[in-house]
Amino acid sequence: MLKLKKNLTAGLISCLVGIGLWCVIPIGITMKVSTATNAVGPDYMPRLIAIMLISMGLILIVQSVIFKKDEYVEIKFSQEKMVLYYLLILIAMVIAMPVVGYLPAGLIASVLFFFAFKEKNKKYYAIILAICVIVYCLFRFLLGIPLP
């Protein structure tokens, strides 16, 4: 079980993302654009956002560390197990989609989801397989969007 302080962790994430954004600006925005003032180039807003994220992160860290205003979140791996199964199946489906196509990948993934959820009702399996096909037909034929 992992026990995290909500404000402290959120604050650290905010600071890290903000600092990361600030550091990556010179690599991510290489084009220099001359404007009427020197102040407002394409990197102006990203810098403001980075400052905002770092500031909010610091506020949250101060709230947690100095003012002791924080709550704990408990991450129990036994509870997260099902989320991990779900994500693994979803990622596998997304990887398989360009190779085998949406329909086979979706049908197999739906059955795997139900296995993971320990669903025993056979009627539900039939319903979800039908939904997969309906989704395919809706997008492919009604909306004219060719799915992989």
Next chain:
Amino acid sequence: MFESIIQGVTSFLSWQNLLATNFGMLLGIIFGAVPGVSADLAIVIMLPFTFNMDAITGILLLMAIYCGGAYGGSISSILLNTPGTNVSLATMFDGYPLAQKGQAKKALGMALVASTIGGVISAFALLFIAPVMADFAMKFAPPEYFTLAIFGLSIIAGISGKSLAKGLMAGGLGAMISIVGVDASSGAARFTFGHYELYRGLGLLPVLLGIFALPTIMNKLRTGEYRTVPEEAISYENSDNLTRKDVKDCMPTILKSSVIGVIIGAIPGAGAAIAAFMSYNEAKRSSKHPERFGYGELIGVAAPEAANNAVTAASFIPLLTLGIPGSVAAATLVGAFTMQGMVVGPTLFATHGDVLYAIMVGTIFVNLFMLLQGHFLIKGFSRITKVPQTILMVALTMFCVVGAYSFNKSMFDVYILLGCGIFMYILGKLDVPGAPFVLGIILGPLAESNLKRSLVMSEGSWSIFVTRPLSLLFLVLTVAFTAYSVMKMRKMNNAAKESGLELGDDK
């Protein structure tokens, strides 16, 4: 204006629009009634279906889902003692005791009548206030727009979660996502790192689906909620009917609550849950028998239901007039407008006035359809709460994947969906709200372009924002409303905690 309204009625009355609004209404009521999912989610899921539709039809479909969702939540609140959405939390206080006393039909009937009246008043407010406000907003210059965007974002950040700092953090993260791609004002590529998919930026739809849909599913899996068999709903068939006298007795409260709902709805981010609680409290305060509240008082159902539906159309006033989305539903509509080649804001009335009037007139009809559907289909709606959660979750997953892909017909958007979903799931554990994240994506570019123009106007001086009266007014309002909203939200959270539930996003 009168001619425009007549034109709007003519444009609205086509079989496609009637079909789309009724289908949207049905879907909205279903998603509102099933605990754990929301109309906001339904709107996001249905967004890709609107891309190939006519602008009026597509946007009305989404509006109908939103209006239906606000009413649908009352069904599970009254019959199951579980609000379909937080919006219907206040309805539960008196709705369920009424159902227990054998007056479920009366409570459901009152929820329907109050929702319809609230929704119609809200739709009329949108129809008559929005054009006037848009006309006024045409006078705004970049400094006013920039401060307005900040006003919208800070209010939403302040009241959509438990902490203002976390709300602003989420808004910042959303704004960060919005800067990826080609900078509109300079043409410079930002954070593309040579990947051509990143040049067009991160799509709104995959991000929306990732932020709202996937974490909802993952949270249900974590809590094991998908395994729980829905409680048996209280039967309403042999219960008392709603009488004309009941409606007449509750009418002053319905009208007052509708006005409260319209006012709250027009404030960006304030949300239907706040309006419902405020109206409930006001009804209780002004009642001759406040002691009856909580034990099955019919006015206790009428007040929150009128208010939460009065928020629906009114929440589109800031979107259509100023380009500031006041709710997640409104933010999603930005995507729908954009896909139809329309830019939301005051100029929309000048460029696409015909479409807007048809939508605003259609919203009035949408609420009337709600009355018809609620009256004739209530038996079916009461069974919706028994939809197997496993089917719902897998079906939603499939819609998310295909919906994200359909945005640009690219697998890259599916990866964005996954990334945003996992990131938001982690942030959700830390009580970081999703709504400001989305609004950051929309308001980020608006704020940036107007900030740049303002600073060019002032030759780099930030004093331009305090020397112009309107922009200064927005800054003052930002501080005042944020402080007020945070205070109000704390009170609401405390009230919700007492009843064992928590307020967060309006879902």
